[in-house]
Amino acid sequence: MRKFFSNPAVREGLRVLIAVSSALLLGFIVTLFVSEDPLGAYKAFLLGPVSKFNRFGDWIEESITLIFVGLSVAIAFKANLFSMGTEGQLLLGALVSGAIALFVPLPAILRIPLAIIAAMVAGFIWGWIPGYLKAYLDANEIVSTLMLNAIALKLYDYFLIFHIKPPDAGYNASDFFPKEGTLMSFIPNLPFLKGVYTLFSDKTNITIMLYILIIAVIAAYYLIYRTPFGYKLRMIGANIKFARYGGINTKRTIILVFAISGIFGGLAGAHLSMGIHGKLIANISIGMGFEGIVVAILAQNNPLLIPITGLAYGYLRAGANVMERASDMSREMVFVIQALIILFVTAERFLPTIQKRIEIRKENNTHMEKLTPSDGGSHEV
């Protein structure tokens, strides 16, 4: 039994579980105070996404975007690069895919892949820029990516308002994408699937992006763990000096990491425009880029776990939506719960084992930091 609990992966999983449960509990306590029907409200929150089919669809759709974003973030974070740039990559991905869906006169079979690829390219470029700045100029990537996010937003708004929006529109949104630019449902419209097809396409908006997502997850996994590039990425994340000493070209790899992370961000944008909304709107994403960071961290930057944390996170979001419609609680409470989860999970000292606690106390009682040079078995005696 003790061995089970001493396995670091199990301990980590337990920590996440306790953190999430604590956050949910706190959320419930808040609900008790605020709502007239706390049990009903929280029930709607916890069970909402699976109570009706269209709600289930909402859940899956939200999660798809979140998983794309999570993958984008995880790729960079795994290399110890704090890219905050997914938000901007996502916006530009949405923009170019939307533009192509609306305006490029090609049949659907060409237009849609083109739009998706364009989104990937846009994301790649927008990721390449901070990558280059980091690799060759050691420019702080947090500042540069935040700035690029802001610039991307301005570009998006500009093109939407001045070039894409129909001149007589009342508010800032494009027309709906034409049929040739609309993604079809993920269930093919085949005679023997008629029943399933109608069910999904009527009640939900889950498109073929689902398949692209699955490919993306597998691709990300293989990329990180099964390619030479992924090895370089992981070693740079583990110890960049070791990577250099061992012969890895760190500059080139860093740029590629940012750029490839951007590809996934672009795909998230394509999903938002072509999958969820079917048109370009103002405020198409508010902070999705940051929520993706949470998804990635909870999954410890492991692509195979991101679908799980993405779905879980998406579930919370969808549940909050249901709760709002079905009760007097507003959906924003879920943000508070999300924030608590992040805080609890990332606090390294939250829930340490008893042993660690004793060690920590001893450490605090001893004197100042030892001022020895970095200890590699340094033998200055």
Add this chain to the structure above:
Amino acid sequence: MAPLVDMRSVVKVYPNGVIANNGVNFQIEKGEIHAIVGENGAGKTTLMKILYGLEQPTSGEIFIKGEKVEFKNPLDAMHEGVGMVHQNFMQVPSFTVAENIVLGHEPTERLFLDKKKSVEVTEELSKRYGLYVESDAVTETINVGMRQRIEILKILYLGAEILILDEPTAVLTPQEIKDLFKAVRVLVEQGKTIIFITHKLREVKEISDRVTVMRNGKIMGTMLTSEATRKGLARMMVGREVFLDIHKNAMKRGKNMTAIRDLSFVSDTGRPMLRDVSFNLYAGEILGIAGVEGNGQTELVEVLTGLRIPAAGRATIGEKVVTGKTPREVRMAGVAHIPEDRLTNGLAVDASIDDNLIVDRFFEPPIRKGLLIDYEEIEKNGEDMIKEFGILTPNGQLPVSSLSGGNMQKVVVARELSSSPKILIAAQPTRGIDVGATEFIREQLVKKRTDGAAVLLVSADLAEVMDLSDRIITMFEGEITGVFPDASTVEEEELGYYMLGVKRQSKKEMEALL
């Protein structure tokens, strides 16, 4: 009169079992300049760290001015007037000189900093002790000599009576050293007491009143400097107590592997670390570089392995130039490198053992299979290495951090040796690891050499250098001071003279043998 500082029966044992100080009795008289000399590992820095409060003795007592004291941290020691000038300066680069000197205890006028007073205090101290500094200069723009004076003035400001200088001349130019010594004399005139740790015997003779020699954690002797000779000191520093048992076949020297010519290198702070270093490396031979750390060995290794670019000179393997190239190119030319700091460069401790073992070969078959890397191969490689090199671990997927120091080093050694290198550069290969691993690694080095590789061994452990090497070169202050073609015929005292700059072979003498 009772000594100013009296350390009695000090014993310090580190958690890894190393006995750094073994029953040391050490006294300092007021107003003297006392030098402590010894090789790396002799115990001198540890002893001073204890006096300074940075470490606590395992047992033993310290008395200052006849009163027993217990220092839990350097601030306690400072309280009693003991201050240390470190080798790595504790300064804030963007502050002015005066600001750094008074940092932590700034003079204030009501709520605000009294900047004028800071400058006044600085200038006053500077003048009184003859330690010239520019109070308003920004610290990151000034030279090393002045930066060191800041450290000294800092502890004088805090009231230090006993100043411990740790290898103070290591970072200084000859002129700066002269200035430092002038200042030291003034300090003593003003009633201060100076202890300085060094391995530069010339300087001991020049500046100190008394000198203590330490070796292997014990004090070998204390004497008046006037009665000591550099030869005598070197002899006391360098004697060996343990004879290692290494079996070596006779060397069969092969063709000239590598020609290293006129390598020069200057550090970021402007000090020449390598001066015209030239030698050859031959296949089937272990060439050992003996010398106290800090005399250019680190830079030499870095230049030869692509981690630094030399200011001048080059190294060639056959026709190929290998200086100024990337680490990848150097490795591809057949060079393997066991780095002196395994935790910084040699390993990624959070990554798995398997992953650490393939950093030099992950991009080629058999590890690389088409566009992917082959996990089975990686695991197999790990298994083979673990078995062959006796790495103590249940499996190769565990992170390197789960291993002991000796086993960590075995991972490094396993990786580097298994790449079938033509040239193996091993820097401090057995530092900080247990006896078993040490023996094993040394055997591996000898095996590689007998199999025909050229091995360059850089080690501060003289016994190791003498027993493993076929040929020995001594380095002092960035230059080669001597070459000994047959390691088995030279005595450690002799080597000690060359390592410590007491003796020096002429260029002509060395030419044929390098």
Add this chain to the structure above:
Amino acid sequence: MKFDLVLKGIFSAMFLASIMRISTPLILPALGGLITELAGAINIALEGIMLTSAFTGVVVSAFTQNIWLGVLAGIATGVLFSAILAYFHLYLETDIILAGIALNIMATGGTIFLLYILTGDKGNSSTLASGMVPVVEIPFIKDIPFLGTILSGHNIFVYAAIVLTFLTYIMLYNTKFGIHLRAVGENPTAATSLGIPVRSIKFIAILLSGFLASLGGLNLSMAYLSLFQREMTAGRGFIALAAVYLGGRRPWGTFLAAILFGAADALSNQFGTLDIPSQWVQMIPYVITILALVIYALRRKAQITEQTKRFQERELTKVNNNNHT
């Protein structure tokens, strides 16, 4: 012609005065960002703190019908929020960026959540009778033509921003605390070796930034506007950080950089009347910040190569001289 009018508008006193007002909610959090950046504990949660304070100020002032209680409550909330950040980072060892992101999310969601509960409206607090802080007319100055319009007649936060910039400068460069703070940020090992309490200083720095950000938030909801709107900070907390870097991490530089961002915002509004897309003007400060990053990095590199080259040359000539003798 339209362009003519716009130009006239830009150089009018009204416009320049408006720049001051628009920049204030940038200057205040930027000062907070500067303090934490210099202490080595950059506060990414400025956005969230501003939002929370803006909300609290409105709510408390409405329910107590007392502006100053509202302001006080807003400040208290801001400081409390930053205390949470400090605690999680310094005592529970959460990465400060992650903790900051969490608090931002909590603030965005929490304020809307509470807004709904208190007003039944998720958009803004217009149903609440919240207050506005007084506007200050400086005697004599207000009567000077042109300058009078620019300098007088602003709400108290505008003047607070100027005064606080000055105070921040004094604190950082003329007090013991300030110099210790900068030491902690630049070389914590050195600071520790001299007995400077690194953790306490970082904690206080974060609290100070919370205080400053709360003023910025209150400015938005109780001066610039007279109510709370969802997400009304609109990224100002992040622009504040950009201003810190653009301003070279110094108080007056940050002040000017924040004004630059504010001016771009104000300008873009003017241009709006010309059918010139405001987005291009709004982009300018962000592009400039990136350029500033690049230039700074290039300069640093040039310095290092320059220095190393100088040393190498010096040594080589010495070596050559030795060879010739």
